[in-house]
Amino acid sequence: MTKLSVNINKIAVIRNSRGGNLPDVVRAALDIERFGADGITVHPRPDGRHIRYDDVRALRGVLSTEFNIEGNPIERFIALVEEVRPTQVTLVPDAADAITSNAGWDTVANRAFLTEVCAGFKALGIRTSIFVDPVPAMVQGAAACGADRVELYTEAYARNHASDPVRAVAPYVAAAEQARRCGLGLNAGHDLNLDNLRDYLQKIPWTDEVSIGHALICDALYLGLENTVTLYKRCLNR
Template sequence: MTKLSVNINKIAVIRNSRGGNRPDVVRAALDIERFGAQGITVHPRPDERHIRYADVRALRPRLRTEFNIEGNPIPSFVDLVLEVRPAQVTLVPDAPDAITSNAGWDTLKHRPFLTDVTARFREAGIRVSIFVDPDPQMAVGAAACGADRVELYTEAYARNYREDREAAIAPYVAAAEAARANGLGLNAGHDLDLENLAFFAERIPWTDEVSIGHALISDALYYGLENTVALYRRCLK
């Protein structure tokens, strides 16, 4: 069954908007685990506008499920991940001023860089996932870089789901099949929600993990956090 990793960045956004420690990011992560999530994801950015490097350090010894740290592997990020040693690091090519991740890696163009970074993390015992667009060539390229998994950037799937879900899922199935054929595990994330998640998991049942933050935390405003985690887990069964 596909695992649910909850991205808690938006909880940190609320905290940072007022200062102090309300809501408590660590407590929220522990509650999300207790409610049934099988992983916690964070995406620290250089300006620390949501998750801070200090949050990452505070979370690591407290979490009981898989910890996934995603971000652009700039030197400070690489140092943080090697210090904290999560279960998984997800490499994302986001610019420092990006509001959110908006593209995957070109694993062919950036192969030397990604190969070097991947090797450093794997030597430390950290599973490496590379964030890619739904392109079979990018999945093959990630395998050549030495990655363990790819994470498919699902924004286009979510955007086109209502108009034609079969057409929306098609490139993702192709990329997922290429990843599997090349020995890669498969993650997915970005704009997956209660409307489109079940179909994605149904069509690509070998997906190892989905990482969901914005939609899940938004839904929790209406349904409550515990119930929302359960609803997302239900979509993956």
Template sequence: MTKLSVNINKIAVIRNSRGGNCPDVVRAALDIERFGADGITVHPRPDARHIRHDDVRALKRVLATELNIEGNPVPAFVDLVLEVVPAQVTLVPDAPDALTSNAGWNTVAHRDFLTEVTARFHERGIRVSHFVDPDPAMVAGAKACGADRIELYTEAYARLFPAGREAAVAPYVAAAEEARRQGLGLNAGHDLSLENLAYFVERIPWTDEVSIGHALISDALYYGLENTVQLYKRQLKNSR
């Protein structure tokens, strides 16, 4: 079954808005693990507006499931990942002032850079995923850079889903089929929710992992954190 990695950045946003350690990001991550998530995702940004580098270090010490660190591989990020050695690093080309990730890599134009940084992470035994738009050429480019997986940027799928789910998912199916032809693992993330998750995985059942943060943490305000994790797990299970 497709694994669920929960992005806990929004929990850190709440903590940072008041200072102190409430809510406790590490405790929340351990609870999310206990509630059934298969992994924890964090996206430390240069301005530390949510997850901080010390959070990442603390999480690595205590998590039993996979830790996925995502972000733009600027020098400070690379140093952090090489120090912490997570199960997976997801390379995302977001600008320092980006509100949230808003595009995938051009893996052709940035081939030399991505090849070099991917090789550095491989030297530490870290699985490397490249964040890409649903474009088969970018998927093939990720393979040429040495990536182990790609993560499909699913914002367009989520945005177009209400108007027509078949048309919304079609580019993703094509990109996912290219990933399978290339021998790449397949992740997906961004704006996936209880409304659109099951159909995505139903159409692309070889998806290895989905990373979900904003929608899941928002749903937890209404349904409770434990119940919400189980609701998302149920969407993945029912899609099979």
């Protein structure tokens, strides 16, 4: 069964917009676990505009499900992951000023760097995943870097799903099949939602984990957080 990891960055955005500690990020994460999520994802950025490094430290001490930390492996990020030692680290090549992740790694051009980073994390027992576009060569490159998994960047699938779902998912099927041939675990994330998630998983049922934040939190405004987590879990229990 595909696991649901909920990205709680948007909860931190709301908190940061007013200062103080409302909503409480740690409490929200614990509630999301209690409502049935299989993991919590955070993506701290250097400017601290949503999840902050101190949030990551606070969460590590209380979570009972899988903890996934995403980010660009700059020196400060690497030090944080080495300190916290989450279940999984997902390497994302986002610029410091990026609004959100908008591309996967070129795992061929960056092979030496990514190999070094993966080796360091794996030596600490941390599962490593590399964020890639749905391109078989980039998946194969991630395997060559020593990653345990790849996370397919699903923005293009989500954008094109409504008009042509079969065509939208086709490159992801090819990339996912390459991951399976390479012995890599398979994650997916970015703009997956209640409208497109089931179709994606029907074509790629061996997906290990999806990471969903923005859409899930938006749905929760109307449906309630507990009900929303339940609805996403139902999509996964296909």
